[in-house]
Amino acid sequence: MVRIPDEELIQQLQFGEGQEVDKVLTYLHKRVYALACRFIEKHKGTVHDAEDVFQESLVALYKLARNGKLTPDTNVEAYLFTICKNLWFKHLRRQHETVELTAEFQSLPDLDSLPLYSLLSSERQTGILQMLSAIGEDCKRVLLAYYYDRLRMSKIAAQMGYANEQVAKNKKADCMKKLKTLISDSPYFSEKITD
Amino acid sequence: MISPDLHTIDEFILGHLEGEALASFERQLATDSALAEEVQQRKKVVAVVDAIGDLQMRERVRKIHQAAVQQPGNMGKKKAWKWVIAAILILLALFITWFFLRPKETPEKLYALYYQSYPLSFGARNLESDQQLAKAGNSYKAGNFSEALPVFEQLLSTNPNDSKLRLAAGICRLELGQYDGALAHFQQLIDANDPLYKQQALWYSALAYLQKSDLVKSKSTLEEIVKDKEGQFYEKAAALLSDL
Numbered sequence: 001m002v003r004i005p006d007e008e009l010i011q012q013l014q015f016g017e018g019q020e021v022d023k024v025l026t027y028l029h030k031r032v033y034a035l036a037c038r039f040i041e042k043h044k045g046t047v048h049d050a051e052d053v054f055q056e057s058l059v060a061l062y063k064l065a066r067n068g069k070l071t072p073d074t075n076v077e078a079y080l081f082t083i084c085k086n087l088w089f090k091h092l093r094r095q096h097e098t099v100e101l102t103a104e105f106q107s108l109p110d111l112d113s114l115p116l117y118s119l120l121s122s123e124r125q126t127g128i129l130q131m132l133s134a135i136g137e138d139c140k141r142v143l144l145a146y147y148y149d150r151l152r153m154s155k156i157a158a159q160m161g162y163a164n165e166q167v168a169k170n171k172k173a174d175c176m177k178k179l180k181t182l183i184s185d186s187p188y189f190s191e192k193i194t195d
Numbered sequence: 196m197i198s199p200d201l202h203t204i205d206e207f208i209l210g211h212l213e214g215e216a217l218a219s220f221e222r223q224l225a226t227d228s229a230l231a232e233e234v235q236q237r238k239k240v241v242a243v244v245d246a247i248g249d250l251q252m253r254e255r256v257r258k259i260h261q262a263a264v265q266q267p268g269n270m271g272k273k274k275a276w277k278w279v280i281a282a283i284l285i286l287l288a289l290f291i292t293w294f295f296l297r298p299k300e301t302p303e304k305l306y307a308l309y310y311q312s313y314p315l316s317f318g319a320r321n322l323e324s325d326q327q328l329a330k331a332g333n334s335y336k337a338g339n340f341s342e343a344l345p346v347f348e349q350l351l352s353t354n355p356n357d358s359k360l361r362l363a364a365g366i367c368r369l370e371l372g373q374y375d376g377a378l379a380h381f382q383q384l385i386d387a388n389d390p391l392y393k394q395q396a397l398w399y400s401a402l403a404y405l406q407k408s409d410l411v412k413s414k415s416t417l418e419e420i421v422k423d424k425e426g427q428f429y430e431k432a433a434a435l436l437s438d439l
């Protein structure tokens with residue numbers, strides 16, 4: 001497999017769109033998954049655990065990159081593996097397992113401050129999806145592109161086929177208002193998601 | 196002081212503000228409670244969008260994972276190798292099982308392969324019994340065992356300890372397909388422990404058992420023969436043992 005330089009990986013993870021990001025994630029999967037799998041199996045886990053934790057680690061890596069937390073000198077494969085180890089140790093601690101946090105554990109403060117919502121209970125997920133369907137497909141795309149994928153308004157305008165950046169900004173403001181109203185009308189979900 | 200527009204608030208929440216723009220926003224945030232309230236509310240909304248994004252991203256990653264493990268080259272390759280190794284082991288186990296349990300030559304074929312009539316000669320002297328014996332010996336040599344057998348057994352009734360006669364009678368019965376009768380003669384020879392005829396009796400007993408498809412007794416008899424490496428039938432017995 002041809003090695004992709006870290007700078008390129010970081011660039012795509014931070015600013016890439018759709019398939020560009022998927023290609024990088026696929027590449028990283030090929031490079032790191034087997035290693036992560038062996039590590040988790042060696043530390044009281046199963047292949048099924050490894051699948052879960054590794055997928056969660058890819059989501060975390062993506063979010064960290066989008067939040068600008070990857071520096072240009074980051075070794076992306078090593079960083080992903082460290083995320084994976086951290087998430088697994090966190091899982092073990094939640095299970096009250098005693099783990100050695102010596103050389104294997106490398107603290108990632110950025111990861112500690114990163115909320116990961118994909119492990120939400122199905123009840124919370126249902127609430128989120130209800131809000132999602134209520135705001136409509138275009139709003140969902142605009143809000144995700146801006147707040148989650150951290151795309152600039154000019155790119156969002158191009159993606160959505162809007163005339164210019166200002167149209168995109170207006171659409172975003174409109175969608176934000178809709179979602180804000182939905183949340184304030186449903187404090188239950190708001191609390192459940194954000195507590 | 197003019198309140199920042201909503202987009203600037205979002206840029207602050209996302210950490211996009213820098214330098215003087217950030218410092219100015221933070222100064223205003225410290226004193227403007229309405230702005231602080233708006234920021235808090237919008238952070239809640241952003242958290243919901245973040246949660247939606249996580250769920251969608253997780254689904255994307257799940258698909259990437261599925262595609263990757265199904266492709267040869269990642270875990271798929273590892274799994275494929277596991278299957279190849281498993282297939283090789285199964286084939287090896289089947290071969291070993293076949294090798295040890297394969298139907299080798301049938302007892303009848305092995306008998307035909309290993310049996311040779313034992314050469315015996317009986318010289319004629321003047322006595323009538325000697326002449327009968329010589330005649331039976333000639334029948335034996337000519338392969339006319341049905342004629343030779345009654346003479347040998349009649350003479351045995353008066354000379355029960357004549358090992359040569361008993362061997363001849365046993366071989367005649369073996370040739371005639373009378374295996375139990377043959378085995379009875381050979382057993383008497385074995386019990387008599389006559390050093391000149393014991394090995395022959397064991398060998399032909401093993402062949403008689405082979406014809407009866409009693410492979411257990413045939414093998415145990417052959418194992419008795421191969422104990423004596425100097426014995427006349429040692430090599431044949433060893434070869435037959437390996438064929439059984």
